[in-house]
Amino acid sequence: MTVTTLFNFSMYRSTCRVAAVTVLSVLVQACATDALKNAPQAADKPWQPFVEQDATPQTKPTASKGLDFSVPANSRVSQIRPAPVLLSDHSYSLYELIDIAQRENPSTRLAWNTARQAALTQGMVEATFLPIISARVIGGWGHSRSPINLPFMGETDINVRAQGVVPALALEWLLFDFGQRRALAAGAGHLSDAANVLFNAAHQKVIRDVTHSYYQYGLSRERVRITEQSYRNAQQVAQAVQERYQAGVGTSVESAIATQHVAQARLRKVTAEGVHTTAYQNVLAAVGLPGNSQIALSTQMSRPLEHISAELADEAIEQALSQRPDVLASYSALQAAQEGVKAAEAEFAPKVFVAGVVAHTRSEFGVNNLPDWQRRSFPSALMVGLNLPIFDSGLRAARLKDAQISVSKAEDMFQKLQQDAMREMIAMHSLLRSALAAYQAAGELEQAAQIAYDAALDAYKYGVGTITLAHEASSGLLDAQLARADAHVAALNAAADLAFLMGEMTSAPQP
Structure with a gap:
């Protein structure tokens, strides 16, 4: 065989390898792009699950029926967590x-798991202070065949086999890093504290939300009662009009006005009942049912309402700031950011580590029919x-600058949260005082409106009043009763x- 023939044969084998790799690459790309069949086929066409050609074809939407953008139902999604026994x-x-x-309520469980993850993060950082010990096993087997021309033996083959196992025990331990791990552990501890505080904050918010929905439900029930009473008052006025009309002293205009007033009162009652149903659902949502x-x-x-002091004392504001969960969590985040600067500064210092290994090797070597050779170490x-x-x-300088910026942002966020919290407390204290004053004024208005309604109705019955005055007094009583109920719940919510x-x-x- 000539050199040219050997060269051509080598080129042929190389060309075959390139062709095989090319075909394999095309097949892989074809398989990857074939996944597009699972996506929507067009921006204006509904997505439908992919169906194989040999399967029963699905009914596709036609232009006459319109496009159907519904999705396949999944019965597992409709399985709701069992409710508690009520x-x-x-x-x-x-x-x-x-x-x-x-x-x-799911929010309490979400906050609980968040706090647990933060605690685990702190534990994972603290675990870096200890060495890492790992067991490793490497084993293998090899075989080779080499043709050789030996004197007196002619052309022959030498078969070589080798096999062995190397179990090892490796040690890795970072001894000294100029406080980087300690700073990271301290930062993780501060974030864990923030998560724990926010867990309690989630419970406080649940208490507030349930209280709000409970009071609003009570208000909706009271408004139903008031509108029902207003409906009965309208019927009472209409009865008086009917009696006067039958006695020959009333008019058809008065009768029509009374009928209109009854219809308006019934509409208000039905609307209040609808609001009451919505308020009930809000209670279930707040509770988590x-x-x-x-x-x-x-x-x-x-429920009686108590008077409050004219001003919110500075001592009370300071005490509130010291125990508000969001302020405490923001302060913990600031401390974590400060520890991040320490960790970034430690990147400029060297790190001292220890590495070790203990192994046991066992190998075996054999050639044709010669005795095998074994070795242990x-x-x-x-x-x-x-x-x-x-x-x-x-890179390290950029990380340090980023950590310093994070501290500045955390300080600004903490100060802003303090100021916002102070303004919220002062504003809510003022709103509570206004709600209590409105409740007292609404109570006085209701008493006056009740007297006016009774007088106007009696006057109309005895022929010394008008139907217009009776309806105005009825509407005034309704407005006063609703205003008192609204002011009462507004004070409770405040x-x-x-x-x-x-x-x-x-x-x-x-209780």
Whole structure:
């Protein structure tokens, strides 16, 4: 065989390898792009699950029927978490609703898992202070065949086989890093503290939300009662008009006006009932119960309201700032950012580490029919190293600057949160005072409106008043009663919000 023939044969084999690699690459790309069949086929066409050609074809939307953008149903998605057992013959108070919400509301479990993950992060950072010991096993087998021309033996083959196993125990331990790990562990600890504080904050928010929804439900029930009473008052006026009309002293105009007033009162009653249904669903949502739950609620809209001091003392504001979860969490985030600067500064210092290995090797070597040769050894090593970065194109400097900016942002966020919290508390305290004053004024207005309505109705019955005056007095009484109910709940909500903003809404109110 000539050199040219050998060269051509080598080129042929190389060409075959290139062709095989090219075909394989094309096949891989074809498989990757083939996944587009699972995506929507056009921007204006609905997505449908891919169906194989041999499967039963699905019905496709036609132009006459219009495009159907519905999605396939998944029965597993409709499986709702079982609701707690509720007593059908018991009316639940605010205290009991909050107790259920703290166990059933998903936000409390989300905050709990977030706090647990933050604690695990701190544990993972602290684990870097300890050495890493790992077991490794490397084994292998090899075989080679080499043709050789030996004297007196002619052309022959030498078969060589080799096999062995190397189990080893490796040690890696970072001894000294100029406080980088300590700073990272401290920062993770501060973030864990923030997550724990926010976990309690999630419970405080659940208490506030349930309280709000409970009061709004009570308001909706009171408005239903008031509109029902207004409806009965309108019917009472209409009855008086009918009696006067039958006696020959009334007019058809008065009768028509009375009928209109009854219809308006009935519309207000139906609207109030719809709001009441929505308020009930809001209670279920705040507690964390399914929307189809059936639970009886006991509301006390006659709860007395207490007077508050004229001003919010500076000592009370400072105490509130010291125990508000969001302020505490922001302060912990600031401390974590400061530890991040220390960790970034430690990147400029060297790191001292220890590495070691203990191994046991066993190898076997054989050639044709010659006796096998076996070898065992027990190598071990212990090394101390130093790692000192010299040039990294400014990467460490950029990380340090980024950490310093994070500290500045955390300081600004903390100060802003302090100021916002102070303004919220002062504004809510003022709103509570206004709500209490409005409640007192609405109570006086209701008493006056009740007297005016009774007088106007009696005057009309005895023929010394007009139907217009009676209807105006009825509407005035309705407005006064609704205003008093609104002011009462507004004061209760303002008191709950003030307690929440001052970090004092930490448990359910005792029954």
